[in-house]
Amino acid sequence: MTNCNIGAALHESAAARPDALALVTGKNGQYEQWTFRELLETSCRYANALQGQGVERGQRVMFMVRPSLDFIALTFALFQLGAVVILIDPGMGYRNLLRCIGAVKPEALIGIPAAQLFSRLFPKPFKTVRRRVCVGPSFGLGGSTLAAACKRVSADFSPAVTTEDELAAVIFTTGSTGPPKGVQYTHGIFFNQLKLIRDYYGIGSGDIDQPGFPLFGLFAAALGAAAVIPDMDPTRPAQVNPAKFVRSMLDWQVTYSFGSPAIWNVVSRHCIAAGITLPVKKVLMAGAPVSGELISRVQQIMPEGGTIYTPYGATESLPSVSITGEEILRETWPKTRIGQGACVGRPLPGMSVQIIRPVNGPLAEWSDAQQLPVGRIGEIVVKGPVVTRAYDGNEAETRLAKVRDGSGFWHRMGDVGYVDEQGRLWFCGRKAHRVLTAAGPMHTICCEAIFNEHPQVLRSALVGVGKAGAQKPVLIVELKEKVPDERRLFNELRQLAADNSLTASIKTFLIHPGFPVDIRHNAKIFREKLAAWAEEQYPFTPASR
Numbered sequence: 001m002t003n004c005n006i007g008a009a010l011h012e013s014a015a016a017r018p019d020a021l022a023l024v025t026g027k028n029g030q031y032e033q034w035t036f037r038e039l040l041e042t043s044c045r046y047a048n049a050l051q052g053q054g055v056e057r058g059q060r061v062m063f064m065v066r067p068s069l070d071f072i073a074l075t076f077a078l079f080q081l082g083a084v085v086i087l088i089d090p091g092m093g094y095r096n097l098l099r100c101i102g103a104v105k106p107e108a109l110i111g112i113p114a115a116q117l118f119s120r121l122f123p124k125p126f127k128t129v130r131r132r133v134c135v136g137p138s139f140g141l142g143g144s145t146l147a148a149a150c151k152r153v154s155a156d157f158s159p160a161v162t163t164e165d166e167l168a169a170v171i172f173t174t175g176s177t178g179p180p181k182g183v184q185y186t187h188g189i190f191f192n193q194l195k196l197i198r199d200y201y202g203i204g205s206g207d208i209d210q211p212g213f214p215l216f217g218l219f220a221a222a223l224g225a226a227a228v229i230p231d232m233d234p235t236r237p238a239q240v241n242p243a244k245f246v247r248s249m250l251d252w253q254v255t256y257s258f259g260s261p262a263i264w265n266v267v268s269r270h271c272i273a274a275g276i277t278l279p280v281k282k283v284l285m286a287g288a289p290v291s292g293e294l295i296s297r298v299q300q301i302m303p304e305g306g307t308i309y310t311p312y313g314a315t316e317s318l319p320s321v322s323i324t325g326e327e328i329l330r331e332t333w334p335k336t337r338i339g340q341g342a343c344v345g346r347p348l349p350g351m352s353v354q355i356i357r358p359v360n361g362p363l364a365e366w367s368d369a370q371q372l373p374v375g376r377i378g379e380i381v382v383k384g385p386v387v388t389r390a391y392d393g394n395e396a397e398t399r400l401a402k403v404r405d406g407s408g409f410w411h412r413m414g415d416v417g418y419v420d421e422q423g424r425l426w427f428c429g430r431k432a433h434r435v436l437t438a439a440g441p442m443h444t445i446c447c448e449a450i451f452n453e454h455p456q457v458l459r460s461a462l463v464g465v466g467k468a469g470a471q472k473p474v475l476i477v478e479l480k481e482k483v484p485d486e487r488r489l490f491n492e493l494r495q496l497a498a499d500n501s502l503t504a505s506i507k508t509f510l511i512h513p514g515f516p517v518d519i520r521h522n523a524k525i526f527r528e529k530l531a532a533w534a535e536e537q538y539p540f541t542p543a544s545r
């Protein structure tokens with residue numbers, strides 16, 4: 001039997017190609033690099049050191065370390081031990097951060113000095129912590145340092161033989177429709193994700209990854225690919241310094257990269273202006289709809305034969321559905337532009353997608369769900385080997401999101417969309433973002449597309465004001481640059497609305513100076529915040545009405 005512990009995958013990568021490049025970090029062209037043998041030895045040393053500090057199988061470990069050698073080696077050390085790694089985006093804001101930490105009841109804290117200090121300043125959610133290991137100088141705050149714990153430990157470690165259902169990690173959702181939720185990742189889920197990424201996207205040994213999301217650096221090592229950690233703040237992808245991002249890609253001849261569309265927006269503009277073609281053969285972008293315009297820009301900076309993918313999924317189920325940029329440009333983007341939604345492609349092998357009639361409360365059994373035919377918009381549900389079973393310590397959210405089906409279950413994505421006659425899924429927006437008018441629901445992605453066609457509009461957001469079921473739609477635009485004549489713009493937007501049956505009922509338009517977006521991707525529009533902002537604008541000015 002193979003050990004499905006993701007920590008065992010690093011042993012396999014090191015056994016297959018011990019001297020191959022595994023990891024690169026660095027700044028401004030000054031790099032440090034490690035082979036698979038070195039990465040494995042570091043990870044095993046850390047596993048022994050952590051064990052010496054009392055970290056053990058099943059223990060919940062709050063892990064707060066920036067993307068680096070230590071991030072990768074320690075995460076693998078924890079997987080090898082069979083401990084449960086708690087991963088939280090530090091940029092999610094204090095209140096959410098403290099709430100999420102308290103909810104997972106961490107028993108150990110492994111973190112950089114800033115994280116240890118944070119836990120002393122806000123001790124309440126950390127009250128369950130019994131062990132601390134400081135990654136860096138501890139200044140008396142963080143228990144033992146990792147360096148001290150590593151003295152005289154062996155570089156051999158046998159990874160725990162874990163079962164498929166054994167908890168490996170808790171990873172938080174982005175929190176774009178409410179507080180972030182902790183998703184339980186079992187070793188089996190990671191194992192199946194690796195298999196899908198390897199087989200479907202053809203990623204493996206010999207590849208060089210530059211991960212835009214830190215977690216994907218782990219997948220690279222487990223797949224036998226090298227990871228080049230970009231010199232960027234992962235909590236601010238839209239602020240990536242494109243020159244640095246591009247430099248390491250060129251220096252290491254990176255072959256694939258998975259990141260938010262916000263990164264690729266900045267990087268593609270930079271490369272086009274500088275006349276740079278990147279070596280990447282595969283670019284994966286996800287987290288929010290990707291425009292045809294961005295796809296063609298990224299295509300321009302890739303070599304002949306390169307492929308863009310825009311996988312669709314969620315923290316609870318990744319990847320679920322996929323399409324290439326080529327198919328989007330050739331076939332689906334013209335339909336997106338006229339309000340038919342964003343095509344996200346076909347289910348990956350082993351994954352199933354269904355559309356059901358939207359329901360507000362829980363759906364206990366699959367027989368309670370009403371499946372909708374081809375072309376009808378409803379709730380998107382998915383089933384398959386990468387779909388997670390539960391939220392951590394949150395039975396109520398689990399009940400709302402999972403539907404039992406025999407021995408399996410479906411996950412409700414919290415999105416709305418439809419399946420076309422070719423079996424492709426079209427994303428029409430978040431379920432919670434639907435504008436519920438007296439005449440029926442209006443879908444954000446479909447309606448906004450009509451206004452995104454306006455040459456002065458950077459992006460738009462449809463929100464509802466008033467009570468659900470009697471909401472009034474309000475269309476908010478963010479402009480590429482300030483316009484001299486707002487009245488004229490409003491007239492043009494009104495005309496666009498009137499010309500399309502989807503949007504004819506929209507009578508109110510507002511200009512917002514800069515949309516609030518999520519911290520992980522900097523691409524998901526926080527429509528809840530915009531809806532509250534729109535409410536505050538009452539009574540609307542005559543120009544916007």
Ligand SMILES: Nc1ncnc2c1ncn2[C@@H]1O[C@H](COP(=O)(O)OP(=O)(O)OP(=O)(O)O)[C@@H](O)[C@H]1O
Pocket residue numbers: 173174175176177178179180181285286287288289290310311312313314315316342344413414415427429430524
């Ligand atoms: N390729 C894609 N195209 C369009 N939207 C996408 C794509 N990939 C992901 N998404 C959106 O991202 C969502 C998943 O995001 P994630 O798991 O990061 O957290 P979240 O759902 O935003 O957070 P929360 O559940 O806390 O509100 C999907 O449900 C979908 O709305």
